[in-house]
């Protein structure tokens with residue numbers, strides 16, 4: 001079985017969030033199961049100009065017609081790993097830009113054209129690929145149009161499977177952009193792409209895929225409710241028969257404190273000395289020396305409304321009263337970047353904020369912290385809490401989506417000798433967050449018990465094998481249907 005995964009981000013080529021981790025590691029996991037897998041992504045400026053990445057140009061040129069205009073592009077070829085091809089769709093007019101989707105928090109106004117072009121190009125180049133796919137996997141709104149394009153192509157293969165990593169990003173095209181999508185007017189209805197007077201590229205993927213996946217079982221339920229559906233809950237309920245939640249996996253070859261070369265010292269569940277070194281180094285880096293006896297809370301993530309940083313801001317006084325230190329790394333929405341900077345200014349003795357995207361620093365924070373805080377409003381899966389577990393950094397999370405599915409809330413005792421793995425809170429409220437952090441700091445004050453929880457988390461297994469098998473079974477079903 002051959003799988004082609006189309007994604008707007010693939011680690012290590014281009015990344016803004018967890019989608020890239022998944023698009024970079026799922027194909028490797030499928031390959032380990034004996035399937036053939038490849039990825040295809042736009043040829044962004046940062047990828048073409050990165051001397052560490054090499055792609056060949058085999059002269060595969062094509063044109064795509066968009067609203068009557070012929071736009072040319074080419075297909076570049078490289079490798080994600082030995083035996084896992086990575087293809088880039090090159091079109092400098094659309095992708096030779098400083099950002100993937102926009103700059104300075106402002107989306108490129110021609111995103112519908114850009115990703116309609118990408119989706120069309122993927123279908124167009126299929127016959128050129130050495131391994132013609134049986135299954136074409138789309139990921140999020142940027143690739144939603146693949147599904148109707150496949151449906152109208154009349155092709156028997158590949159069959160389209162659409163993965164929703166985040167229903168909060170609808171990929172909206174205003175009515176005047178409709179012509180560039182190049183679909184029959186009859187599909188721009190409530191049963192098709194129409195979304196409150198606009199067209200949603202995400203909805204295109206939902207409606208026209210053969211199977212639909214959300215990245216955790218809880219999120220599959222949440223997207224069918226008015227609270228979690230972002231206006232698409234009706235569509236999700238309508239298509240619930242083809243919807244399944246499959247939890248993301250973690251690539252422990254990349255995320256493992258025993259082998260991670262980017263952290264200060266390595267460590268394992270049975271020898272945590274290195275973790276203390278990581279903590280001290282992180283405190284020094286953050287200008288918070290002398291606080292190594294206090295619980296250190298880390299946060300790493302996109303600064304977007306979804307991630308609940310406003311709760312941290314609101315809770316800040318109570319939170320620091322617990323005696324903890326806080327180190328934040330994030331970038332994204334200028335509003336939340338501002339909140340974060342302001343927090344550091346108000347609590348310079350206990351809090352440090354790094355604005356930017358920096359994987360090495362992310363690793364140092366995940367390794368060096370005692371607790372990792374993820375107070376999301378919603379969280380389709382979340383990878384940072386799973387990295388936290390592996391690095392012995394106890395997650396404190398809101399009980400939503402994948403956060404709810406991966407963390408067991410500390411019950412205050414461990415009757416069966418099985419330690420819970422973190423702290424959860426339900427209400428999206430500052431006081432609920434503070435309460436969860438208070439419970440966590442109380443356990444921290446009991447070193448033997450805290451260590452037991454740390455070790456329990458490190459032994460949790462969220463490797464890809466299990467999830468990749470679920471994907472394989474789903475692909476099997478889709479091909480048999």
Ligand code: ADP
Nearest residue numbers: 017018301302330356357358359362382383384
């Ligand atoms: P999301 O996909 O919603 O952003 P996830 O928890 O699934 O959330 O994945 C986030 C991924 O992006 C993780 O690998 C995390 O380490 C990484 N990441 C997010 N923000 C940053 C940042 N500012 N610097 C480095 N890595 C980041």
Ligand code: GLC
Nearest residue numbers: 018019165215380381382383
């Ligand atoms: C998204 C979600 C996140 C998920 C990631 C990978 O960006 O916000 O929860 O882990 O995609 O699926």
